[in-house]
Amino acid sequence: MPRVAELYFKTAVVFFIVGVMIGLNMAISQDYSVIGAHAHCNLLGWVSMALFGGYHALNPNKAERRIAMIQYYVYTAGVALLVPVLYLMLKGNTALEPVVALASLIIFAGVLLFAFIIFSPKQAAITPSAAPLR
Numbered sequence: 001m002p003r004v005a006e007l008y009f010k011t012a013v014v015f016f017i018v019g020v021m022i023g024l025n026m027a028i029s030q031d032y033s034v035i036g037a038h039a040h041c042n043l044l045g046w047v048s049m050a051l052f053g054g055y056h057a058l059n060p061n062k063a064e065r066r067i068a069m070i071q072y073y074v075y076t077a078g079v080a081l082l083v084p085v086l087y088l089m090l091k092g093n094t095a096l097e098p099v100v101a102l103a104s105l106i107i108f109a110g111v112l113l114f115a116f117i118i119f120s121p122k123q124a125a126i127t128p129s130a131a132p133l134r
């Protein structure tokens with residue numbers, strides 16, 4: 001499996017563990033104030049990252065491109081920032097709202113980069129070293 005796909009699945013499962021723990025904590029405490037942090041940790045983390053990893057696993061030549069790794073770091077940084085600050089904001093720390101907004105915009109940048117990867121032609125992924133030898 002391409003490195004970026006492997007990284008995406010490993011990162012996704014970390015957010016899955018955290019997301020499920022927030023869900024269990026909500027269910028046990030009957031305090032649903034952090035529902036947004038739970039939902040987005042699972043959906044932006046586990047689900048979306050697993051989809052990114054799956055796409056790269058199915059398109060290994062696109063996964064080898066530098067932009068795939070850049071997209072991974074931008075998107076992951078956004079989600080890793082969003083989940084804790086959204087959790088704390090929903091717990092009442094309203095001063096964190098601008099940081100939640102910033103994290104959301106970083107995630108949006110990651111989403112746009114992924115759209116660019118999807119729409120970019122496959123041929124662009126062929127490196128000179130992959131050219132047939134004469």
Ligand code: HEM
Nearest residue numbers: 019020022023024025026027032035038039042043046047
């Ligand atoms: C053992 C694992 C999980 C537990 C204990 C759990 C628990 C909960 C609880 C207590 C709520 C609030 C329900 C309410 O307000 O009535 C909730 C909402 C939600 N959960 Fe989970 N959850 C789990 C896994 C997941 C996973 C894996 C996902 C996504 C892939 C997910 C997505 C959501 C979403 C989107 C909502 C919000 C639904 C809405 O807006 O009504 N949950 N969860």
Ligand code: HEM
Nearest residue numbers: 035036037038039040043044047048103104105106107108
């Ligand atoms: C940076 C990207 C995103 C932003 C800024 C965002 C923002 C929001 C906001 C403001 C709400 C309303 C929360 C409330 O009622 O208090 C919400 C709810 C929700 N969003 Fe997102 N969202 C994003 C990405 C996503 C994605 C990718 C998914 C699914 C794959 C998703 C699924 C949901 C669901 C299921 C709810 C209802 C559960 C809840 O109340 O938290 N969101 N989102």
